[in-house]
Amino acid sequence: MSDQPDAAAEKELRLKEAVEQAALPYAWKQTIADVDISVPVPVGTRGRDLTVVISSKKIKVGLKGQEPIMEGDLPSAIRVDESTWSLEDQKLVEIHLEKVNAMEWWPHVLTHHPKIDTTKISPENSKLSDLDGETRAMVEKMMFDQRQKEMGKPTSDEQKKLDMFKKFQEQHPEMDFSNAKLG
Structure with missing residues (x-):
């Protein structure tokens, strides 16, 4: 057709x-x-x-x-x-x-x-510098997260969870985390 x-x-x-x-x-x-x-x-x-x-x-x-x-x-x-x-x-x-x-x-x-x-x-392409601070930060975070996903790496939120989990592990060496699931 x-x-x-x-x-x-x-x-x-x-x-x-x-x-x-x-x-x-x-x-x-x-x-x-x-x-x-x-x-x-x-x-x-x-x-x-x-x-x-x-x-x-x-x-x-x-x-x-x-x-x-x-x-x-x-x-x-x-x-x-x-x-x-x-x-x-x-x-x-x-x-x-x-x-x-x-x-x-x-x-x-x-x-x-x-x-x-x-x-x-x-729409015309807008520049990040045209945006107010809060909107700009949100857009930059979204762009970062998109790039991370494309590379198979954790997003900023996922990385934050991983860092918190790692810190908790270090504070509690007596615990077994071998079956722990993040998500």
Whole structure:
């Protein structure tokens, strides 16, 4: 059986998605932790001409006295205090939204707009140095344990048990540990 029909259907879906996204009155991109939106406005627009309202679950962008360019519900909550907007070159409103749940991809910016297939997103490689201390330590431990397993050696937790057992053996030479099982 050939994969051609699947590949053709996949390509058609990608094309449909691209057309739907291009038809939106804004462009957007995201990382796992944030969303950036670019909203074109007429050249010469000043900040005082704009109405930009960002709340934890809603957003509204437009020119004062006119219908909003974009308005509606966000798919998930954002951190309002860490989200910003600015007017670039008097023609583009740039909006940065910090996701509350920094572990999810958004299928769309406004819930009434067409969705993208979030399963096709390939995340950017993050550096360990970008992570906070606790997360970094956890990731480094997981990486160490994975390497140990690949080499057939004990993981950090298994090594800790072995060390404790060895210490106990040394403290109790009178005991027979020949049938002892760790696990």
